[in-house]
Amino acid sequence: MKTRITELFGIQHPIIQGGMHFVGLAELTAAVSNAGGLGLITALTQRTPELLAKEISRCREMTDKPIGVNLTFLPTFSAPPYLEYIAAIVEGGVRIVETAGRSPEEYMPVLKKAGVKVIHKCTSVRHALKAEKIGCDAVSVDGFECGGHPGEDDIPNMILLPRAAEELKIPFVASGGMADARSLVAALALGADGMNMGTRFVATKEAPVHENVKRAIVAASELDTRLVMRPLRNTERVLKNAGVDKILEVEREKGDKVTIEDIYEHVAGVYPKIMVDGEMDAGAWSCGMVAGLIHDIPTVKELIDRIMSEADQLIHGRLARLTGRA
Numbered sequence: 552m553k554t555r556i557t558e559l560f561g562i563q564h565p566i567i568q569g570g571m572h573f574v575g576l577a578e579l580t581a582a583v584s585n586a587g588g589l590g591l592i593t594a595l596t597q598r599t600p601e602l603l604a605k606e607i608s609r610c611r612e613m614t615d616k617p618i619g620v621n622l623t624f625l626p627t628f629s630a631p632p633y634l635e636y637i638a639a640i641v642e643g644g645v646r647i648v649e650t651a652g653r654s655p656e657e658y659m660p661v662l663k664k665a666g667v668k669v670i671h672k673c674t675s676v677r678h679a680l681k682a683e684k685i686g687c688d689a690v691s692v693d694g695f696e697c698g699g700h701p702g703e704d705d706i707p708n709m710i711l712l713p714r715a716a717e718e719l720k721i722p723f724v725a726s727g728g729m730a731d732a733r734s735l736v737a738a739l740a741l742g743a744d745g746m747n748m749g750t751r752f753v754a755t756k757e758a759p760v761h762e763n764v765k766r767a768i769v770a771a772s773e774l775d776t777r778l779v780m781r782p783l784r785n786t787e788r789v790l791k792n793a794g795v796d797k798i799l800e801v802e803r804e805k806g807d808k809v810t811i812e813d814i815y816e817h818v819a820g821v822y823p824k825i826m827v828d829g830e831m832d833a834g835a836w837s838c839g840m841v842a843g844l845i846h847d848i849p850t851v852k853e854l855i856d857r858i859m860s861e862a863d864q865l866i867h868g869r870l871a872r873l874t875g876r877a
């Protein structure tokens with residue numbers, strides 16, 4: 552399948568693995584890229600730019616296909632040394648960066664000077680247009696369904712994607728709620744040039760996370776995610792667990808007066824406990840509603856091959872029959 556996204560990134564299939572804290576390590580990135588998609592290493596999971604450089608070279612030993620790096624701009628007071636992370640990316644020969652969290656405007660000159668293609672992940676048409684204006688090559692449009700940070704507008708992809716298609720000139724991928732061939736074909740029909748998946752890729756054999764995490768995603772239904780940190784305007788969609796129940800209880804009690812300190816123990820330092828130790832009640836970790844569509848733990852290649860072959864059947868079979876063309 553050829554789309555503006557496969558052309559832009561030089562990949563076989565229009566499928567991207569979104570940046571994921573403590574999941575987007577070399578193993579998963581290489582598996583996705585080797586299967587013909589675009590895998591992304593998550594920069595900030597590496598505590599220093601030096602460690603990111605090592606992770607990039609570790610990944611390079613596992614694949615010679617294009618890979619990218621996710622650079623998430625966090626709402627923190629002590630910002631990580633982003634310019635040094637960018638230097639590690641560029642020196643590592645990576646020429647694709649997914650930015651997220653806030654506008655990458657300040658870093659565009661240095662990224663563009665190094666010949667990096669930038670795909671910015673955002674949750675609204677206005678932010679996507681801003682990304683286009685500042686020179687991003689593509690955007691990833693993250694609907695309200697998504698695992699992680701859906702923003703504060705609450706617009707699901709059924710509306711957000713065709714709205715993005717109405718306004719944008721640059722290519723975009725659908726992100727949030729994407730799991731299978733149906734998602735891909737629907738995303739293309741709504742105007743996207745491919746899809747970005749997070750939660751679906753966590754439940755794969757190569758995802759370097761504890762088995763409990765993969766089992767929890769398979770066991771979860773579409774009803775099992777919760778939104779935390781709404782009152783802080785830093786909304787995150789997470790899988791329900793005892794730690795998350797505690798956050799919601801504190802948020803209910805304190806209302807608009809809740810501060811990050813009130814919930815700190817259930818949101819900070821949680822990822823290693825969940826992803827490495829498999830302590831599934833440790834607190835908030837991103838997970839999408841799409842968990843309801845995830846019923847197995849295939850290899851990445853099985854997953855991507857299945858998506859592409861079923862998409863073909865869907866287009867040339869069911870849809871063609873409905874229009875009397877088959």
Ligand SMILES: Cc1cc2nc3c(=O)[nH]c(=O)nc-3n(C[C@H](O)[C@H](O)[C@H](O)COP(=O)(O)O)c2cc1C
Nearest residue numbers: 569570571572651697698699727728749750837839
């Ligand atoms: C476990 C997990 C961790 C994530 N961490 C990040 C992150 O560090 N940076 C980022 O930009 N997005 C992060 N995301 C969001 C994904 O890149 C992607 O946008 C999202 O998962 C898409 O929605 P889906 O889960 O419905 O596929 C994370 C998602 C998950 C499930």
